[in-house]
Amino acid sequence: MFASSRLRRLAASFRQPFARAFPAILAVGLLYLAWEAYARFSGISPTTLPAPSRVLVQAYEYREALWDNTLPTIRATLLGFACSLAAAFVFSVLIDFFQPLRRALFPVFIISQTLPLVAIAPLVVLWFGFGLTPKILLIALVTFFPMLVALTEGYEATEEEIEQLLASMGAPRWKRFLLARLPSALPYFFAGLRISITYAVVGAIFAEYAGSAKGLGIYILNAKNNFRADLVLAAVLVSAILTLVLFAATLLVQRLAMPWTQGRRGGRR
Amino acid sequence: MTPPRLELRGISSGYGDMPVLDDISLSVGRGEFVSILGPSGAGKSTLFRLLTGAMAPRAGEMFFDGAPLDRNARPFAFMPQRDALMPWRRIIDNTTLGLEVQGMRRSQARTIVAPFFHEFGLAGFENHYPAELSGGMRQRAALMRTVVQGRPMLLLDEPFGALDALTRTAMQRWLEEMRAHHGWTVLLVTHDVREAVYLSDRIYVLSPRPARVVREIGVPLPRPRHRHNARTNAADIENLILETLLEPHEGPSP
Numbered sequence: 227m228f229a230s231s232r233l234r235r236l237a238a239s240f241r242q243p244f245a246r247a248f249p250a251i252l253a254v255g256l257l258y259l260a261w262e263a264y265a266r267f268s269g270i271s272p273t274t275l276p277a278p279s280r281v282l283v284q285a286y287e288y289r290e291a292l293w294d295n296t297l298p299t300i301r302a303t304l305l306g307f308a309c310s311l312a313a314a315f316v317f318s319v320l321i322d323f324f325q326p327l328r329r330a331l332f333p334v335f336i337i338s339q340t341l342p343l344v345a346i347a348p349l350v351v352l353w354f355g356f357g358l359t360p361k362i363l364l365i366a367l368v369t370f371f372p373m374l375v376a377l378t379e380g381y382e383a384t385e386e387e388i389e390q391l392l393a394s395m396g397a398p399r400w401k402r403f404l405l406a407r408l409p410s411a412l413p414y415f416f417a418g419l420r421i422s423i424t425y426a427v428v429g430a431i432f433a434e435y436a437g438s439a440k441g442l443g444i445y446i447l448n449a450k451n452n453f454r455a456d457l458v459l460a461a462v463l464v465s466a467i468l469t470l471v472l473f474a475a476t477l478l479v480q481r482l483a484m485p486w487t488q489g490r491r492g493g494r495r
Numbered sequence: 496m497t498p499p500r501l502e503l504r505g506i507s508s509g510y511g512d513m514p515v516l517d518d519i520s521l522s523v524g525r526g527e528f529v530s531i532l533g534p535s536g537a538g539k540s541t542l543f544r545l546l547t548g549a550m551a552p553r554a555g556e557m558f559f560d561g562a563p564l565d566r567n568a569r570p571f572a573f574m575p576q577r578d579a580l581m582p583w584r585r586i587i588d589n590t591t592l593g594l595e596v597q598g599m600r601r602s603q604a605r606t607i608v609a610p611f612f613h614e615f616g617l618a619g620f621e622n623h624y625p626a627e628l629s630g631g632m633r634q635r636a637a638l639m640r641t642v643v644q645g646r647p648m649l650l651l652d653e654p655f656g657a658l659d660a661l662t663r664t665a666m667q668r669w670l671e672e673m674r675a676h677h678g679w680t681v682l683l684v685t686h687d688v689r690e691a692v693y694l695s696d697r698i699y700v701l702s703p704r705p706a707r708v709v710r711e712i713g714v715p716l717p718r719p720r721h722r723h724n725a726r727t728n729a730a731d732i733e734n735l736i737l738e739t740l741l742e743p744h745e746g747p748s749p
Contacts, residue, residue, distance in 0.1 A: 391573065391579045
């Protein structure tokens, strides 16, 4: 009886994504057709607005150059995001154990969120050069605080009675953190992760745009300077695909890390 | 004469300016089932916070087996109001929690809890997550997590409060059977008069906040309690308690 219901759930989990993705596929398809029609029949110059088919063809034509510039962006994104995540985790734990730290640090972090990226990016490149360092710093600037907030709020969301129970069992504070607060923060962590990973790609491209030897950001800048709108859009397409892949990866990791939420939608129970 | 398992003498407590417990004295004998009954918000849960060491009393003394209660060597296994099962742990790993906190390896803890699953009606659900179980089953899992810790006394904080009436009655019968079989010493907090009479050997009735013990009532009814002769006499005791609870101005007044 349980086996069959599990099988059904498994089958549904394969069928559902297609059924759910259909409206999105339709919307993208219609947008593509409208754009293609406008570019072909309005007489607009392809250097101003190339048809999407032209973007795809050129993307294929320049696939080697594009791939060559995508790899550094992937590397910078993942490395920068990993550093940012590690830092956010360490700070979230410190703050959880020493609450006064929260009051000391949060204002500083919030101010860091008000800095306009346009102004900061060239400065960071000026200070740290064309290497990985400025990219890691800029990605951290846009992703560190959202992740820190997600983690600290996740810890706070721990069910009071679970903590009380652990206390009654004689669990010291660090054990309560490991057994209750950390797992309680997982849904918040993944919600933050999904948003931050998209910021991370934008941050990496922006850092490259401000100055870099290689990468999608500098590729976009060069294509624009050469009046190649089609190649700008081709690079944008690649970065969009990259973001989507990373986004999907976070969903996959979440599924693996939180198996108890399988087969249910929404909150507990 | 052996001292009672648990004895409280003149316990007072409160939060800030607000007194919650006022001069509470009570005792629980070895193998005895004692209930604390009172209006909601009377401070019943505060009493448990004192016993589990989450709070210190402002006045009074607590003794366990005749010795002052040591905050570091806790003789109680506590079951909170809602089941407090961890949604990310399978049922078997939820029930081993107390043993793991005591420092036991998970694999060893599992072999200790495994034999209990049949008795608690959870056989076959070891590897389910809490969200896959009904309310009654979750509550039994929570009680199992409490019992397997092997502590000399159980503290149950309104354990069946969140269940529907039918499940609650079934759980009360089941708990009575289990208690008779294992001889647990239990202190139960509840605001369900019928539940208290059904399960207890003695009942302490508390006043509204600040809580005092307004009455101590013995329940000399034969067990098992769901038999007819026990049910008819239970009604008299239930009425007595209800009258005590609904007349708050009885007793010494200023």
